Amino acid sequence: MGTIFLGLGANGEQQTLDLGRANRHGLIAGATGTGKTVTLQGMAESFSAQGVPVFVADVKGDLSGISMAGSPNFKHADKLEGRAKELGMDDYAYSDNPAVFWDLYGEQGHPVRTTISEMGPLLLARLLDLNETQEGVLQIIFRYADDNGLLLLNFEDLQSMLMYASQNASELSGLYGNVSKQSVGAIQRQLLSFESQGADKFFGEPALEIDDFIKTDEQGRGYINVLAADKLMRSPKLYATFLLWLLAELFETLPEVGDPEKPKLVFFFDEAHLLFDDAPKALEEKIEQVVRLIRSKGVGVFFVTQNPIDIPAEVAGQLGNRVQHALRAFTPKDKKAIRAAADTFRINPDLDVEQAITELKVGEALVSTLLDDGAPSIVQRTLIKPPRSRLGPVSAKERAIINSISPAEGKYDEEVDRESAEEVLLAKATDAVETAKEVEANGKEEVAKQPRKSTSIWEKALGRGTKVAIGSAAGMAAAKVLGQKSRANPMRSGVTSAAGSIATDLAGPVAGRFVRNLIGGLMR
Template structure:
């Protein structure tokens, strides 16, 4: 219940107020099951809302949604008003808070999504339960994606990226380190488990813009952002890593504001033990760093858990505003926890804190808040106020109305978007690579065919050359034969001519002999006639 610049949380020997100016110093609400932690959370959250401070609350059991409805006077509340708080029942006003219901698994509520890249390798490795070696491989996959400009939005992007790095591990070993196929296979199997738990809905776009959680309603009351975590808490690592992502994102994105008059935002981390169970040291150190420094961003963080021992000592030391409900101590180990919890308070001489923790009933607690100087107040054994909102879960119709009223946010986050990212880019690269391989194979085949063609052409040219040579040789031989024939023919003709000449010569000689003989004889006759005067034949 808001009282000026402070929230009236409980009443002991004196009122217990949570000062808004000290509310970003973080806090703890602890106690065994059934001791009233949820009621304390509601009283505190509605006080911040009334002060204009937006709040985030994870609704693990489904009863936080009652903050959307106004509470009602009951005999129990009337009795507490009169006996414990000095309030006249008729002066008590009941009203609900402005509520926004979010659902990371696509149920009844405004969808909440986060991208794989935003989650980062460290938180994602924790979510997947990876070993140190597998975590190292996941770091390499994220680094390659960043260097290649590949967006990791949903799980199919991460799966495609894992396969891509595995296929090209030889190229990345020198630059990034060794990538074993066994580690990649283990990560792929872990991704299947996360998908089965709703990770395929949780990872994606449009991703959550935390500015939408820093809003106030028209009356100036901060919105109570209720995360429907009844299903997601069944997968504790997904739940814890989502809340831790939110916390780290707040730390990284919000500007420094120092010590404001009131927080800019208050973050309630219910079932806090889920965050710290089996927490790797490196991640645990990061959580301690965030818790220590985020108060300067104007953010108050309140852990809700059953026992203070669920929270590491370094974190517990930062939780200055404490409401410790009853603890059960049946074993020596549990008794030790009780003593440690009691010792963390500034002692009140009027009672034994350790004994009180085991005796106080439901709705009662040991309370210590910071005063104006930032000093823890003396612990009070007090009764926690009742919330002005409904104690139990809200009626389904009221919740549906609260979701419907946020039509602008449903329009922004209601429909998932699957834009081009690593999955499509890698498939495109694979297609280009396959096309390049096909073209290279075609080039090799063409070169082979060209080589065979050139070889065959060379053989044909060689055969043609041989045939030309044979033809030339044949022609030459034919020419030689023809020349030989012509020579022989000439010789024959020569011999014929010579024989003819010889016959002519012989004929001439014979003819000449005949003529000469006749001439001689004629001459002789002429000579005789001449002498004797008579012709003699």
């Protein structure tokens, strides 16, 4: 079983993390300025070198340097080289790492998008701070869209559905249950507030394909996916909900693998307390369930936070690998956190853990990881190894170069707006207005004899399909969509074959309900 080197214990013993136990999750904790980010950076490098893809959220803007080799000319180089010498790392040399930059706003990396349908009403309700009644109305709107083949892809689609629900509240109430205009109006107001924060950019197509997070380069190193989160942190609920959605997507996408020799992906959840702030108890329980179940998919989740008591006990109990940096005992709450952190470690008779937590220097931590038999190792005071990549952010020019050679280059950068709920409802409203005018002019009986104007989803798909040869490679590929993973795949060409159009139109409602059933089952 492979290992990654974390640092050197007080007695000169190497502290390592078994790759085969990395999917048992972990915790990196400590006060501001004690070295959590450097520890995270060093661990991400080591996972990458072992061929394990990594996801990290760059909440302060300085983790982007992981893509560039360090240098003796950069800040803190003397400290890095001094620590390497202290640890006996004779092979220490600066090196870069394969990295892909992502950004929900599309400014510092590839845009990350999902569809409204894939996010689902439960996570959206939490994102919008809806009460139970409003969440119920949102559930009805999603159900109506599914039943009527209306694709909910972006904010405009959801806004159109809310407007339709308000205008047809009586009809929807008769079919699905009470839909009040007041509740719809409350959702619309929350949606406008949410949109003003720029969160609407997160919804649309092309939607993120999780497989793009799980890639290795030509040297076999795992790509490190760096999410630019400095701007995103201004909307902490969006940040937390996005990462929770991402975990659910990983769970839905990846096959069961049990305990592999090394993880399929390691996921670092920085500022993890945001996931649990103001979260109801039921949601906490389901997050614990997600963390526990995703282990069998070969995904390791490391929570990074200042205070270990920010993580609920039920979730903390799933975190087998721990790196605890210094905590300061300034308040009664701080002292409680120190005692709680000390109690989580396997006892070391030669170490007063509670006292050591307050005495740790920058770049020093208490480390305990899972052994081959699954038991935690005895906690040791450890000097953490230095990273080989740059400490600090890349320049705009360097970022542009990294983006240009990314394996996802050109795939997500241009947004696609295909026919969905907004266009269908607009056409329906236009038809209704024209019909009303014709009834007024010609009479109801005469108008009833005319052919209907709105065509079915199949007829519209067939109409679009005539624009391209049925036998084309693109058409044949699109025709197979129904047999593939059921999700709303992005349309990357201007036209598709008839079969491809039908598959694309049907994939949205079917996939949306499939993924929401998964997330809904986890979230209830």
